[in-house]
Amino acid sequence: xxxxxxxxxxxxxxxxxxxxxxxxxxxxxxxxxxxxxxxxxxxxxxxxxxxxxxxxxxxxxxxxxxxxxxxxxxxxxxxxxxxxxxxxxxxxxxxxxxxxxxxxxxxxxxxxxxxxxxxxxxxxxxxxxxxxxxxxxxxxxxxxxxxxxxxxxxx
Amino acid sequence: xxxxxxxxxxxxxxxxxxxxxxxxxxxxxxxxxxxxxxxxxxxxxxxxxxxxxxxxxxxxxxxxxxxxxxxxxxxxxxxxxxxxxxxxxxxxxxxxxxxxxxxxxxxxxxxxxxxxxxxxxxxxxxxxxxxxxxxxxxxxxxxxxxxxxxxxxxxxxxxxxxxxxxxxxxxxxxxxxxxxxxxxxxxxxxxxxxxxxxxxxxxxxxxxxxxxxxxxxxxxxxxxxxxxxxxxxxxxxxxxxxxxxxxxxxxxxxxxxxxxxxxxxxxxxxxxxxxxxxxxxxxxxxxxxxxxxxxxxxxxxxxxxxxxxxxxxxxxxxxxxxxxxxxxxxxxxxxxxxxxxxxxxxxxxxxxxxxxxxxxxxxxxxxxxxxxxxxxxxxxxxxxxxxxxxxxxxxxxxxxxxxxxxxxxxxxxxxxxxxxxxxxxxxxxxxxxxxxxxxxxxxxxxxxxxxxxxxxxxxxxxxxxxxxxxxxxxxxxxxxxxxxxxxxxxxxxxxxxxxxxxxxxxxxxx
Numbered sequence: 095x096x097x098x099x100x101x102x103x104x105x106x107x108x109x110x111x112x113x114x115x116x117x118x119x120x121x122x123x124x125x126x127x128x129x130x131x132x133x134x135x136x137x138x139x140x141x142x143x144x145x146x147x148x149x150x151x152x153x154x155x156x157x158x159x160x161x162x163x164x165x166x167x168x169x170x171x172x173x174x175x176x177x178x179x180x181x182x183x184x185x186x187x188x189x190x191x192x193x194x195x196x197x198x199x200x201x202x203x204x205x206x207x208x209x210x211x212x213x214x215x216x217x218x219x220x221x222x223x224x225x226x227x228x229x230x231x232x233x234x235x236x237x238x239x240x241x242x243x244x245x246x247x248x249x
Numbered sequence: 250x251x252x253x254x255x256x257x258x259x260x261x262x263x264x265x266x267x268x269x270x271x272x273x274x275x276x277x278x279x280x281x282x283x284x285x286x287x288x289x290x291x292x293x294x295x296x297x298x299x300x301x302x303x304x305x306x307x308x309x310x311x312x313x314x315x316x317x318x319x320x321x322x323x324x325x326x327x328x329x330x331x332x333x334x335x336x337x338x339x340x341x342x343x344x345x346x347x348x349x350x351x352x353x354x355x356x357x358x359x360x361x362x363x364x365x366x367x368x369x370x371x372x373x374x375x376x377x378x379x380x381x382x383x384x385x386x387x388x389x390x391x392x393x394x395x396x397x398x399x400x401x402x403x404x405x406x407x408x409x410x411x412x413x414x415x416x417x418x419x420x421x422x423x424x425x426x427x428x429x430x431x432x433x434x435x436x437x438x439x440x441x442x443x444x445x446x447x448x449x450x451x452x453x454x455x456x457x458x459x460x461x462x463x464x465x466x467x468x469x470x471x472x473x474x475x476x477x478x479x480x481x482x483x484x485x486x487x488x489x490x491x492x493x494x495x496x497x498x499x500x501x502x503x504x505x506x507x508x509x510x511x512x513x514x515x516x517x518x519x520x521x522x523x524x525x526x527x528x529x530x531x532x533x534x535x536x537x538x539x540x541x542x543x544x545x546x547x548x549x550x551x552x553x554x555x556x557x558x559x560x561x562x563x564x565x566x567x568x569x570x571x572x573x574x575x576x577x578x579x580x581x582x583x584x585x586x587x588x589x590x591x592x593x594x595x596x597x598x599x600x601x602x603x604x605x606x607x608x609x610x611x612x613x614x615x616x617x618x619x620x621x622x623x624x625x626x627x628x629x630x631x632x633x634x635x636x637x638x639x640x641x642x643x644x645x646x647x648x649x650x651x652x653x654x655x656x657x658x659x660x661x662x663x664x665x666x667x668x669x670x671x672x673x674x675x676x677x678x679x680x681x682x683x684x685x686x687x688x689x690x691x692x693x694x695x696x697x698x699x700x701x702x703x704x705x706x707x708x709x710x711x712x713x714x715x716x717x718x719x720x721x722x723x724x725x726x727x728x729x730x731x732x733x734x735x736x737x738x739x740x741x742x743x744x745x746x747x748x749x750x751x752x753x754x755x756x757x758x759x
Contacts, residue, residue: 098679105675109420116427119442123434131705134437137697141426149419154424164678171342171475176472177670180465180646184667187650187658196647209639218640222647229285234292 098164102156106149113145179203193223193240250476256378259606262307263614266525271308274313274610276619279319279624284327286335286460286652290320290578298585306589307607312583314565314611318370318619318725320578321561325362325554326630330355331645332466333652337455338521338557340527343463344684345542345549350543355631359622361547362554365504365621368497369555371507373515373562374612381570381598387516389571393702394713398707398723399514400696402480405727407530407688417681425689426697428453435694436701453665454656455690458651461666462683466673468642500551503532507552512560516567527686528556536736541620562612569597570606584734 116138123135165173183199190198201219204210210218230236266748293316301309324335329346342362349358391399431442432452433445443449497504507528513522532552533542542549568579571594586593591601596749598605633641653666675684707713715721 101675101678105679105681108675110670111474112427114425115444116442116603117329119444120430122443123437128710130437131709132701134434134439134441137701138427138430138442141423144423145427148416148423149574151416152420154453165473172472173469173674176447176642179643180670181645181667183643184650184663188662191564192651192654196650198641199647203643204639206428207671208640222644226647226651230651230655232283232288234288234296236288236292236304237658238651238654 095167096165097161098169099156099159099161101164102159103153103218106153106156107141110146112123113142114147116142120144125181133182175207187239187241191244193227193236194243196226197223208227252379252381252472255602255606257610258603259610260614262603262607263311263611268308268311268611269614269618270298271312272615272618273622275312275315276319276322276615276622278618279316279321280323280326280623283323283335284314284321284630286327286333286456287655288650289324289336290317291581293320293358294578294581294585296433298581298588299552301585302588307611309585309589310582310604310608311611311615313585315615315619317582318615319580319623322363322366322619322623324357327648328364329358330549330630330633331464331641331648331650332467334459334643335652337459338462338561339553340459340522341525341553341684342401342550342557344392344529345544345546346554347467348545349547349550350542350591350634352680354545355634356489356627357493357547358505358545358550360490360625361497361550363505363549363620363623363627364494364497365500365546365555366558367510367616368504369557369559370562370616372555373512373559373608373612374592374616375623376512376516376563376564378609379610381566383620389452390429390719391517393699394716395517395720397696397699397703398720398727399519399715400523400558400692400699401515401691402723402730403514403519403527404696405687406527406534414680417679418685421676421681422685422689423684425686426693428458428686430697435698438706448659448661451657451659453690454662455687456656457653457662457666457692458669459516459687460652461669462673462676462687464645464649465667465670466683467676468645469670469674470677471638472642478663486628486631490624494624496547497551499690500548503536503548503551506535507532507555508559511556511561512563514561515560516555519560520564521557522691524560525553528552528685531730546566557646559705562616567610569608574609618719 120135120142121140123138124133125135125139126133130183179199179202182193182202186195186198194204197219198224201215204218205212205215209215225236230238268548275305278293278297279290282288282290296312297312301312304312305579321338324339325342327348328334328339332347334340334343348360350457376514398579427442431449432440433450434441434500440450454495508532510528511521511524514520514527519527529542529549529552531546533539534547536542536546537546538546565579565642568583583593591597591604636691650663654660656662673683676680676686703713706714714724
């Protein structure tokens with residue numbers, strides 16, 4: 095269970111760290127005015143400072159926020175059930191390639207929790223990459239990654 | 250009216266059986282690429298271009314421009330149904346279109362979007378027909394300072410609206426600017442904010458951010474909120490389509506205002522994206538039901554769609570009359586023009602009268618063909634909403650991944666997209682507004698470039714933004730839009746009616 099306060103603090107910290115990274119990174123480009131006009135780092139630097147300042151404010155306000163539950167245990171479970179397979183799918187793309195990974199992903203999320211029967215899940219799992227292949231690779235000549243596995247077989 | 254005669258002559262060229270067949274083909278293909286994120290009008294144009302080499306230039310441009318109309322219409326479909334905008338200009342459509350679809354009104358949302366889009370496009374074409382030469386002059390008067398003023402106007406009309414906590418809005422917008430700055434800086438050529446990751450040199454495309462923030466983020470929110478609340482009827486609701494279209498004239502003022510904003514932003518090179526955001530912002534401010542924008546308000550769909558298409562159409566004019574392509578699609582089309590042996594530019598209107606007026610006439614007919622076809626597909630697309638969530642959710646993940654990858658064939662983008670999904674979830678959960686972030690991502694670097702170029706020209710003096718009538722009035726209009734809500738609020742507070750406004754600041758999240 096995650097309270098509203100914890101979520102506010104987490105988000106404000108994330109944005110603050112991002113802002114800090116922007117500030118530090120933009121210093122390399124130079125800030126201020128030079129013979130080339132406004133230096134490349136000036137605007138990112140300013141936005142970084144604004145992000146940090148506003149994040150600190152949000153952090154302070156967030157720390158004062160109520161401790162009411164923002165994400166309940168069942169929320170978290172459902173969210174994870176959606177996000178973790180998606181992350182796994184993205185993680186497998188470099189190895190399996192887009193087509194195999196999407197087939198496995200569809201089959202995994204449909205058949206394993208028994209949302210659909212095995213044949214139906216299998217049909218959708220095969221149809222999805224097939225559709226992607228025909229439309230993207232054949233029709234519009236947009237190549238999706240084939241993955242290390244396919245490369246090993248010479249595709 | 251010399252133009253009217255030329256137009257009538259153009260119709261005799263455009264409305265022939267083979268050309269109508271080309272239009273239908275082009276529109277259908279356009280809808281396909283428009284609906285599929287990851288593919289867009291440029292893909293379709295490049296696919297069709299080789300087929301056009303043997304054709305008459307008029308036939309070729311009719312085929313390509315019809316495809317462009319189809320893609321423009323198709324882009325709104327995924328925005329409304331799945332909260333995934335396929336292109337920058339349809340982001341603003343998600344704000345009210347998606348809530349409408351989730352409410353069980355996908356048919357109404359789609360029909361309204363298409364109807365108002367067609368209206369916007371037709372206004373744009375009429376403008377091209379009668380003001381071609383004047384419009385070309387306006388576009389030529391635009392320097393960096395004017396560009397910046399237009400972007401400033403777009404921001405000003407959008408900022409300050411909505412009930413989000415002010416500091417959260419500031420963070421969201423500043424993050425958008427920072428994301429826009431990642432990659433090669435176009436003014437100095439130096440590499441910015443890559444934080445040591447080489448692949449980031451190409452920058453982070455808006456598409457990657459939007460697919461994650463809107464597409465994945467929305468999924469994560471939806472999975473929590475016992476999603477099956479949407480009661481979409483299983484019958485194909487033709488009557489619903491007509492009812493939505495018949496209701497459009499009731500929003501006549503919104504339609505006209507949005508079309509005017511769209512045409513203005515299309516001629517001045519603000520572009521369709523800035524136009525749709527600006528139109529949405531202004532509609533929210535001036536509509537009687539503005540408070541309810543964002544929860545599925547019809548005018549919230551009408552405003553961005555009308556402006557988007559009005560801008561998209563009127564933006565074709567600079568391409569023809571000046572030879573400046575306003576978008577990737579226009580650039581590919583211009584390549585086509587040159588291959589067919591035509592030179593875009595001022596002389597085109599003199600040398601190639603048949604071609605130009607045939608094209609303009611085909612815009613009228615093409616848009617009518619497009620809106621008819623796309624309305625026919627509404628029930629089919631609305632039916633997509635009935636697919637169970639367990640199947641749709643992974644499909645959306647896959648589609649977002651394809652979309653993110655195909656922007657620049659980069660795997661890193663897919664990973665970033667997923668990261669943006671988590672950010673989108675957190676932001677939505679804590680009511681950080683996403684719209685300012687997206688707007689800043691889309692036009693942030695352009696605004697910055699324009700500002701720095703103007704500073705170079707003026708050697709650091711801000712006076713350049715008040716140097717002539719055009720830029721001064723743009724800047725003043727921007728400031729007016731920025732401070733108008735504040736002034737109104739103060740006036741209201743003086744009259745003692747402030748409490749309602751304060752109450753809406755923190756929306757409790759359940």
